[in-house]
Amino acid sequence: MNYKVDERGYYGQFGGAFIPEMLYPNVEELRSRYLDIISADDFKNEFHHLLKTYVGRPTPLYFASRLSEKYNAKIYLKREDLCHTGAHKVNNTVGQIILAKHLGKQKIIAETGAGQHGVATATVCALMGLECVVYMGKLDMERQRPNVERMRILGATVIPAESGNMTLKDATNEAMRHWINHPQDTHYIIGSVVGPHPYPDMVARFQSVISEEIKKQLSSEIGNPYPDYVVACVGGGSNAAGAFYHYVEDEHVSLIGVEAAGKGVDTGESAATTALGKPGVLHGSKTLLMQTDDGQVIEPYSISAGLDYPGIGPWHAHLFETGRCTFLNATDDEAMEAGVLLSRLEGIIPAIESAHAIAALGKMDLDDEDVVVVNLSGRGDKDLETYIRWGKY
Amino acid sequence: MVATENRLTKALAGKRDLLAVYYTAGFPALNDTVAIGESLAENGVDIIEIGIPFSDPVADGPVIQASNKVALDNGMNLRTLLEQVKALRSKIETPIVLMGYFNPVLQFGVGRFCIAAADAGVDGLIIPDLPLTEYVELYKEKFEQHGLINISLISPTTSEERIRNIDDNSSGFIYAVSASSTTGAKKEFGDEQIEYFKRLQSMKLKNPFLIGFGISNASTFKTASQHGAGAIIGSAFIAMLQSSTDLKNDIRDFIKSIKTS
Numbered sequence: 203m204n205y206k207v208d209e210r211g212y213y214g215q216f217g218g219a220f221i222p223e224m225l226y227p228n229v230e231e232l233r234s235r236y237l238d239i240i241s242a243d244d245f246k247n248e249f250h251h252l253l254k255t256y257v258g259r260p261t262p263l264y265f266a267s268r269l270s271e272k273y274n275a276k277i278y279l280k281r282e283d284l285c286h287t288g289a290h291k292v293n294n295t296v297g298q299i300i301l302a303k304h305l306g307k308q309k310i311i312a313e314t315g316a317g318q319h320g321v322a323t324a325t326v327c328a329l330m331g332l333e334c335v336v337y338m339g340k341l342d343m344e345r346q347r348p349n350v351e352r353m354r355i356l357g358a359t360v361i362p363a364e365s366g367n368m369t370l371k372d373a374t375n376e377a378m379r380h381w382i383n384h385p386q387d388t389h390y391i392i393g394s395v396v397g398p399h400p401y402p403d404m405v406a407r408f409q410s411v412i413s414e415e416i417k418k419q420l421s422s423e424i425g426n427p428y429p430d431y432v433v434a435c436v437g438g439g440s441n442a443a444g445a446f447y448h449y450v451e452d453e454h455v456s457l458i459g460v461e462a463a464g465k466g467v468d469t470g471e472s473a474a475t476t477a478l479g480k481p482g483v484l485h486g487s488k489t490l491l492m493q494t495d496d497g498q499v500i501e502p503y504s505i506s507a508g509l510d511y512p513g514i515g516p517w518h519a520h521l522f523e524t525g526r527c528t529f530l531n532a533t534d535d536e537a538m539e540a541g542v543l544l545s546r547l548e549g550i551i552p553a554i555e556s557a558h559a560i561a562a563l564g565k566m567d568l569d570d571e572d573v574v575v576v577n578l579s580g581r582g583d584k585d586l587e588t589y590i591r592w593g594k595y
Numbered sequence: 596m597v598a599t600e601n602r603l604t605k606a607l608a609g610k611r612d613l614l615a616v617y618y619t620a621g622f623p624a625l626n627d628t629v630a631i632g633e634s635l636a637e638n639g640v641d642i643i644e645i646g647i648p649f650s651d652p653v654a655d656g657p658v659i660q661a662s663n664k665v666a667l668d669n670g671m672n673l674r675t676l677l678e679q680v681k682a683l684r685s686k687i688e689t690p691i692v693l694m695g696y697f698n699p700v701l702q703f704g705v706g707r708f709c710i711a712a713a714d715a716g717v718d719g720l721i722i723p724d725l726p727l728t729e730y731v732e733l734y735k736e737k738f739e740q741h742g743l744i745n746i747s748l749i750s751p752t753t754s755e756e757r758i759r760n761i762d763d764n765s766s767g768f769i770y771a772v773s774a775s776s777t778t779g780a781k782k783e784f785g786d787e788q789i790e791y792f793k794r795l796q797s798m799k800l801k802n803p804f805l806i807g808f809g810i811s812n813a814s815t816f817k818t819a820s821q822h823g824a825g826a827i828i829g830s831a832f833i834a835m836l837q838s839s840t841d842l843k844n845d846i847r848d849f850i851k852s853i854k855t856s
């Protein structure tokens with residue numbers, strides 16, 4: 203089975219570059235140059251140097267003994283929550299900011315849901331001295347307030363997106379409109395494995411450092427690089443893409459994506475795209491999309507701003523369709539309970555996004571010989587208000 | 596083959612100062628679509644462009660975004676839209692072009708959509724997020740089989756090579772977006788835009804080009820018509836509809852105000 207992107211930018215039936223002509227020169231420049239740029243030695247050296255000295259990589263692979271006991275399996279946590287800025291998102295923004303310099307762009311735009319990608323983008327813009335504008339849904343600005351202020355401290359301009367449900371989808375619409383209006387001097391740092399080709403492939407490559415490290419670390423822990431399961435939450439899919447990347451061809455390793463069920467898959471307030479979606483086109487790619495029979499995008503819902511998106515990346519849609527990845531989902535309550543559980547058992551307060559991955563452990567049929575790696579994509583500092591409002595701890 | 600009687604081809608042949616007007620189907624009220632189209636035809640508009648509303652119109656500015664939302668809230672969908680267009684077609688001969696994002700068309704089924712659009716009397720399609728290669732490889736034959744003309748966009752950043760490629764794959768007109776921007780009315784064109792229009796003129800394309808995005812008044816219409824075959828008005832017209840209390844009269848006055856010179 204081939205899981206790689208093809209020359210036309212497709213993964214099976216998913217992918218492509220469905221963009222208005224105004225963006226064609228930008229996306230085409232990126233498409234024709236990204237592989238050359240990111241595979242050159244000077245790029246690789248700068249990227250890996252920053253990941254090591256600035257981001258703090260490699261992040262630990264931590265054996266969670268009390269969590270393992272609880273679920274009767276050998277559970278390891280890949281500690282992306284320990285990255286500088288608090289989530290895996292920075293792996294991608296470090297890569298894209300170096301790329302933007304190679305493309306000669308002076309201005310950076312980004313969309314953000316939970317604010318982690320926005321913070322990671324504002325951070326690298328400060329690092330490189332580039333101007334930064336971040337679009338964020340108005341609702342998300344309220345529920346992830348600390349991240350809004352972090353971006354501002356870092357010197358970024360945060361612009362509220364006030365259309366739709368005022369969440370991640372709407373922020374992405376606004377970022378795309380901004381790019382249409384400023385194509386020449388601006389690079390758009392997309393925060394997940396979504397968007398027109400080559401973004402899904404490019405972002406996945408930058409995040410692939412996660413599974414590259416897991417393989418090495420697991421080898422020294424258990425004598426071989428292969429867990430039985432790799433588990434990751436899926437909003438757009440970038441932390442999952444990073445965790446799955448170097449395992450996708452190892453078919454004996456089960457890949458588990460965990461989506462946000464919101465108030466329940468069948469309640470009409472959910473973001474579980476593989477359960478509810480059909481193939482469609484949004485934000486530049488053909489992928490699985492929550493939509494009406496008329497092809498209007500359905501507003502998603504999740505307590506977690508980072509998972510509150512009506513689609514998933516085209517690679518994930520392909521992994522779902524081919525059966526290579528199994529998708530589970532967790533409700534708001536299940537995720538919040540899992541967040542508190544991890545805090546109590548391991549002393550780690552996870553981001554609510556990542557708590558969805560923890561919640562999936564209880565839905566898997568595990569036995570005590572199973573080795574499970576959960577990608578702990580981010581830390582819970584940004585979510586304190588949501589934890590407090592939920593209150594059951 | 597494109598049917599020779601295509602109304603759009605006929606309307607374009609050797610003509611200048613063409614006025615195309617865009618409006619969103621189902622806006623301001625669900626059943627205004629036919630009446631607005633009729634008024635446009637009566638007042639001598641050359642091409643009628645009807646927008647298929649979409650939940651996430653990324654190439655559009657605030658005015659058209661809002662009209663899309665109102666239309667969807669009014670209950671507009673592609674099936675209703677095609678019925679309305681059919682009713683409009685029974686009353687007017689003006690060419691009708693549908694403009695909309697790809698996803699609703701994809702869900703309807705591209706083949707089924709082509710049949711229904713042709714049956715409703717549609718002459719052309721503008722799908723801004725359908726890429727040229729995708730169109731040529733997968734859909735061109737279907738469009739042409741049903742006599743539907745595909746209209747592609749170009750912008751000031753489109754390379755000459757790509758403009759030539761688009762010209763080769765076009766058979767109606769080329770939609771020249773006046774600036775690197777989303778839709779929205781502007782008062783005047785800048786020097787850069789005029790340079791770009793001149794560059795297009797000097798390319799001697801086989802298809803005529805109409806200038807759109809940012810045309811709002813007699814002056815911008817006139818300038819656009821001096822360089823291209825005509826111009827397309829969208830946001831300014833929608834903004835007028837939004838505040839109108841008497842559609843028939845207001846549409847007449849609006850068109851008059853554009854075509855004064």
Ligand SMILES: Cc1ncc(COP(=O)(O)O)c(C=O)c1O
Nearest residue numbers: 318437438439440441508555580
């Ligand atoms: C900590 C964390 N995990 C996961 C996500 C979801 O994104 P993705 O699916 O691209 O990893 C986010 C997004 O904001 C996040 O902040």
